[in-house]
Amino acid sequence: xxxxxxxxxxxxxxxxxxxxxxxxxxxxxxxxxxxxxxxxxxxxxxxxxxxxxxxxxxxxxxxxxxxxxxxxxxxxxxxxxxxxxxxxxxxxxxxxxxxxxxxxxxxxxxxxxxxxxxxxxxxxxxxxxxxxxxxxxxxxxxxxxxxxxxxxxxxxxxxxxxxxxxxxxxxxxxxxxxxxxxxxxxxxxxxxxxxxxxxxxxxxxxxxxxxxxxxxxxxxxxxxxxxxxxxxxxxxxxxxxxxxxxxxxxxxxxxxxxxxxxxxxxxxxxxxxxxxxxxxxxxxxxxxxxxxxxxxxxxxxxxxxxx
Numbered sequence: 001x002x003x004x005x006x007x008x009x010x011x012x013x014x015x016x017x018x019x020x021x022x023x024x025x026x027x028x029x030x031x032x033x034x035x036x037x038x039x040x041x042x043x044x045x046x047x048x049x050x051x052x053x054x055x056x057x058x059x060x061x062x063x064x065x066x067x068x069x070x071x072x073x074x075x076x077x078x079x080x081x082x083x084x085x086x087x088x089x090x091x092x093x094x095x096x097x098x099x100x101x102x103x104x105x106x107x108x109x110x111x112x113x114x115x116x117x118x119x120x121x122x123x124x125x126x127x128x129x130x131x132x133x134x135x136x137x138x139x140x141x142x143x144x145x146x147x148x149x150x151x152x153x154x155x156x157x158x159x160x161x162x163x164x165x166x167x168x169x170x171x172x173x174x175x176x177x178x179x180x181x182x183x184x185x186x187x188x189x190x191x192x193x194x195x196x197x198x199x200x201x202x203x204x205x206x207x208x209x210x211x212x213x214x215x216x217x218x219x220x221x222x223x224x225x226x227x228x229x230x231x232x233x234x235x236x237x238x239x240x241x242x243x244x245x246x247x248x249x250x251x252x253x254x255x256x257x258x259x260x261x262x263x264x265x266x267x268x269x270x271x272x273x274x275x276x277x278x279x280x281x282x283x284x285x286x287x288x289x290x291x292x293x294x295x296x297x298x299x300x301x302x303x304x305x306x307x
Contacts, residue, residue, distance in 0.1 A: 006055035010041035013064025022275040023061035057303045058083040068272045069095035086271040087307030090243035094271040107241035114173035123159030131175035136166035178255035183235035184284040190232035195221035245307045249273035
């Protein structure tokens with residue numbers, strides 16, 4: 001009997017448009033693999049929709065709040081519908097950047113020095129010596145991220161605006177110079193490492209992530225063998241420390257700049273990384289000989305409850 005897969009996409013977060021693209025790409029690939037597919041643009045009636053539809057598997061292609069943070073996973077657990085990616089606790093932990101850092105640090109994973117503060121406070125004074133980075137606690141795709149340069153006299157004033165939409169608390173981290181690296185874990189294996197560069201020479205922001213030609217991906221990353229293996233090992237340790245399942249992607253900064261510190265730190269673990277045409281995990285999988293169709297099929301076959 002043909003397995004019925006409900007692809008959950010869209011949703012209510014700031015990453016809605018990215019999720020729609022991820023979901024549609026996965027839905028097309030799953031159909032090509034022979035699955036019956038229902039595309040569900042997730043709203044606040046999703047529990048009733050899923051209860052009526054009763055798919056065999058939910059393929060969670062949501063990003064951000066209400067989809068990646070344990071809430072949707074809890075709904076799927078209550079409905080006893082097997083689902084892809086990480087479970088309730090791992091999803092909630094990975095999404096909450098400051099809590100995830102605490103867990104990673106305890107597991108021996110190097111992370112950037114940082115502090116969690118009220119956004120108004122961070123807008124009134126430099127809570128760390130510049131340069132530093134301000135991040136919302138629970139957003140992805142670089143939404144709300146602010147880089148404060150070394151010569152910037154004033155803290156970021158946008159944090160004090162009434163239309164700030166990224167939460168009352170922010171994570172302020174020391175800026176780590178150098179390269180942006182990423183490594184995917186599929187199942188219980190760390191795959192290859194990509195060196196990511198914004199095509200315009202700037203930082204890897206939303207446009208660099210998702211605009212065609214916005215970024216340059218060097219795969220495999222040109223690193224010393226010891227550093228390359230260290231990235232892979234840390235990605236796997238981080239995946240396991242947070243309790244992730246299925247597919248995750250861990251992002252790093254590596255300071256190999258001239259006169260730099262040589263520091264390698266984990267920035268965050270993405271428990272539901274993007275699956276668009278410009279996304280990193282499908283590219284890493286393809287380099288390892290796993291087609292996009294094979295990747296999403298594996299994810300469906302890996303789906304379960306109690307993750």
